[in-house]
Amino acid sequence: MSVALFTLGGTIAMAGHSTDNGGVVARLTGAELTAAIPALADLGVPLDVRDAHAVPSANLTFAQVLEVVDAASRAVEAGVVGAVVTQGTDTLEETAFLVDLVWRHQEPLVVTGAMRNPTLAGADGPANLLAAARVAASPDARGLGALVVFNDEIHAARWARKTHSTSTAAFASPNAGPIGHVIEGRPRILARPDRREPFLQEFVTGPDASARLGMTRVALHTATLDDDGALLDGLEATHHGLVVAGLGVGHVSSDLAPVLGALSQRIPVVLTSRSGGGSVLRHTYGAIGSETDLQRRGLVNGGLLDPYKARVLLRLLVANGAGRDEVAAAFGRLG
Structure with a gap:
């Protein structure tokens, strides 16, 4: 041993x-x-x-x-x-x-x-x-x-x-x-968290895993004050997924919300918080750019996963050919 x-x-x-x-x-x-x-x-x-x-x-x-x-x-x-x-x-x-x-x-x-x-x-x-x-x-x-x-x-x-x-x-x-x-x-x-089953093991050890990962691009965009989303123009042509580090409990500006909604119809978009702790909420706020509004536009709730971990998970999912429903299910289980 x-x-x-x-x-x-x-x-x-x-x-x-x-x-x-x-x-x-x-x-x-x-x-x-x-x-x-x-x-x-x-x-x-x-x-x-x-x-x-x-x-x-x-x-x-x-x-x-x-x-x-x-x-x-x-x-x-x-x-x-x-x-x-x-x-x-x-x-x-x-x-x-x-x-x-x-x-x-x-x-x-x-x-x-x-x-x-x-x-x-x-x-x-x-x-x-x-x-x-x-x-x-x-x-x-x-x-x-x-x-x-x-x-x-x-x-x-x-x-x-x-x-x-x-x-x-x-x-x-x-x-x-x-x-x-x-x-x-x-x-x-002192504490034993529940151990989830390993994720995508067969894919990770497969002979073409490196090639598929190498071809998969997932972007990370941090929402900021007065953010109109111009930096995201054309992103769907170059990337296969997007993680948004939203404000607070998962909010963005009313200008950025429709940009993210349009992107989510083309590539998976996951909503997280830039705060450093805590979860994205699901149904507390309802204004344009709120977590409820963004989910209605097609964004996937990232839960407790921070933006960096969410990007790791999304890249694995997309490289494995997961669609939006599979992405949402994975984040629902792991986030």
Whole structure:
């Protein structure tokens, strides 16, 4: 038995400085990362270290993340008790949710990283990696799907968000809070959310998944003050879906509402909130541009999913050929 560790670069793996601008550059391997954490020797199971894509998380693609999911799945089938993925934090909330949508095993897959690179005082990467490995090795974490472990907090991937650009406590779950903590080296699961069935597993592991994802474009538009929707002109010709980050509980201006309604007749349009927490409502307000009006025009209610997670889900759905009814059903189940 062992824990599989997949490294994807990011702040946690940065060391040294470039000669051009003095900024840190990514160069640490998984073996170098683990060598800096002597306490991993007390984990109870060995780490099977595998270097994957050493790129900033802003450069990660759906296809690359799904490659790691496939490799982690094969590792579980070969006998590992859990998996850890280290990556940059910029897109971590999206990649963790993507993993959670397709992860089919009882063994946990834990995603972590760092906010302070190893050249800084108080670098948090070693502590985060150690905590993540402890969670991945814990029998108590079975059946929880993909998890995000940061700052000794354990978050369900479907709720975790990056809420600060620099703090070591950057990750939180605004709608639910952490489901557990790592206390004196021991993972303690305090809440066990219902585990939904993995989503589109056959599609994700199919031979043409990368090609279909590569051809699928889903846009994200954030509603703002005095937004007339001009930026969306012609979007249906270039994109296959749209997520709207609406104001408050899911509102837009009266000028933007008909633009979104017209788009929803051509491509799936999902309504979310830009607020950072809380749900889109369904039938509280009735003015033009309200959640009730927008749903009447054909927009799909995104529920509790934030705009970034909604875009991940919509892209998977559209790439799999889902129509509006299937999109609405999926968001009704997962949002």
